[in-house]
Amino acid sequence: MRVTASSPSPAIAVVSLLGLAASVLAHPQATRTSEAEEAAISNPTTECQSYDYPPVTQAMSSFPKIWEYAATILPGDAAGHAKYASFNTSIPKIAPKGILTDSTKGTNYPATDPDCWWTYSNCLTPKLSGLVPDVADVPEPRTLGYGFDDGPYCGHNVWYDYLSSQNQKATMFYIGSNVMDYPLEAQRAITDGHEICAHTWSHNYMTATSNEGAFAELWYSIQAIKLVTGVTPTCWRPPYGDVDDRIRYIAGQLGLQTTVWKYDTEDGTEGSDGVTAADVTKNYDDFITKASQGAFNTVGAILLTHELTNFTMQTAMDYHPKLMQVFDHIVPIAVAQNKTTPYLETNYTMPTFAEYIAGTTQTNGTTAVSSAPAQSNSGSPTSSGSDPATSSGSPSPGSSGEQNQHVNGAGHVKGSVSGPLSAVGAAVLALLWL
Numbered sequence: 001m002r003v004t005a006s007s008p009s010p011a012i013a014v015v016s017l018l019g020l021a022a023s024v025l026a027h028p029q030a031t032r033t034s035e036a037e038e039a040a041i042s043n044p045t046t047e048c049q050s051y052d053y054p055p056v057t058q059a060m061s062s063f064p065k066i067w068e069y070a071a072t073i074l075p076g077d078a079a080g081h082a083k084y085a086s087f088n089t090s091i092p093k094i095a096p097k098g099i100l101t102d103s104t105k106g107t108n109y110p111a112t113d114p115d116c117w118w119t120y121s122n123c124l125t126p127k128l129s130g131l132v133p134d135v136a137d138v139p140e141p142r143t144l145g146y147g148f149d150d151g152p153y154c155g156h157n158v159w160y161d162y163l164s165s166q167n168q169k170a171t172m173f174y175i176g177s178n179v180m181d182y183p184l185e186a187q188r189a190i191t192d193g194h195e196i197c198a199h200t201w202s203h204n205y206m207t208a209t210s211n212e213g214a215f216a217e218l219w220y221s222i223q224a225i226k227l228v229t230g231v232t233p234t235c236w237r238p239p240y241g242d243v244d245d246r247i248r249y250i251a252g253q254l255g256l257q258t259t260v261w262k263y264d265t266e267d268g269t270e271g272s273d274g275v276t277a278a279d280v281t282k283n284y285d286d287f288i289t290k291a292s293q294g295a296f297n298t299v300g301a302i303l304l305t306h307e308l309t310n311f312t313m314q315t316a317m318d319y320h321p322k323l324m325q326v327f328d329h330i331v332p333i334a335v336a337q338n339k340t341t342p343y344l345e346t347n348y349t350m351p352t353f354a355e356y357i358a359g360t361t362q363t364n365g366t367t368a369v370s371s372a373p374a375q376s377n378s379g380s381p382t383s384s385g386s387d388p389a390t391s392s393g394s395p396s397p398g399s400s401g402e403q404n405q406h407v408n409g410a411g412h413v414k415g416s417v418s419g420p421l422s423a424v425g426a427a428v429l430a431l432l433w434l
């Protein structure tokens, strides 16, 4: 076994939560009603104050509890139940492993790696036929597929401002619960032209989930992204890279390509599990040395980095110029794959690799952001009757009732402000993360 999960100290967690809650309560509620207003906030503390976004608030009853394991499909979610019923009898008969917070715990697993369990062996090519191999690098030589996990982080504007200043797009692996907590931050990724992939609902070890739980973790994360940004991802990254053929099958049924990595900065565990800031910079430096020595002259790389803390984002900013020196190109993973329609909504396109490196980095198309209040208690997160995606259980392009909006257009959705719960959730996340 190679991977172990770190457990945060309960005492530290409590102190941090109390401190953050006090901080939130001491500040007046932040006001922001649009993505543009959110993106204009320059102070991370202000930016991290929670706020209310009506389309999310009104859809909450159609989602699992934020930051709780999505163990089941919600009773009223007809689309979710129908989708799951369409394939659940064909799910590979592979037992869940370990516990939600550590799939390796107590797991007695054969050395032959029958399940192609990445956590055990870094296996990328499924043992079962019919499954697509994981993506762990990019086909374009001397190219970095630039991706960041665990967003949207509540205070990410400094980081996204930097990316904009460099005309640099990236792939953002968003957690469904974070998207619900920070919808205007999630919208900024689309506005800025980044690619969004899913990173589950609650960031548990996926090979530890039940079949229905694995489905729900993926289903509600992509529903959250669809609700907030208007696009439906076709890619996901398993938290901790914890995937096997059972999970690959379920993800595949939802149209999700599994993307992992071969190089890890360990930035997400800095400050815990014995990982220091110096370790992280050494990991970056070692990776850069490999690149400078020609390690990626045939096939490009994917490096694990995070949009998780001020440290991870500052380090990413510090190293972006250094990465630019050793890679010919730094592009979103979809761009490196020439995957020009990265979402089920095919009216939204990203540039080809050739277009991107020639300077055309912008996205094209429209997204159907929820700018009218969604109806609640109708059994589906976006079930205002306008969204064939959720009604069919298999999201599909645009729909007549949705308000289309240019990706780079101004003026998103109205909202108002309330409650410290989201900020507390962010504190829990910051303490727990890989």
Ligand SMILES: [Zn+2]
Binding pocket: 149, 150, 199, 203, 239, 240, 434
């Ligand atoms: Zn993660």
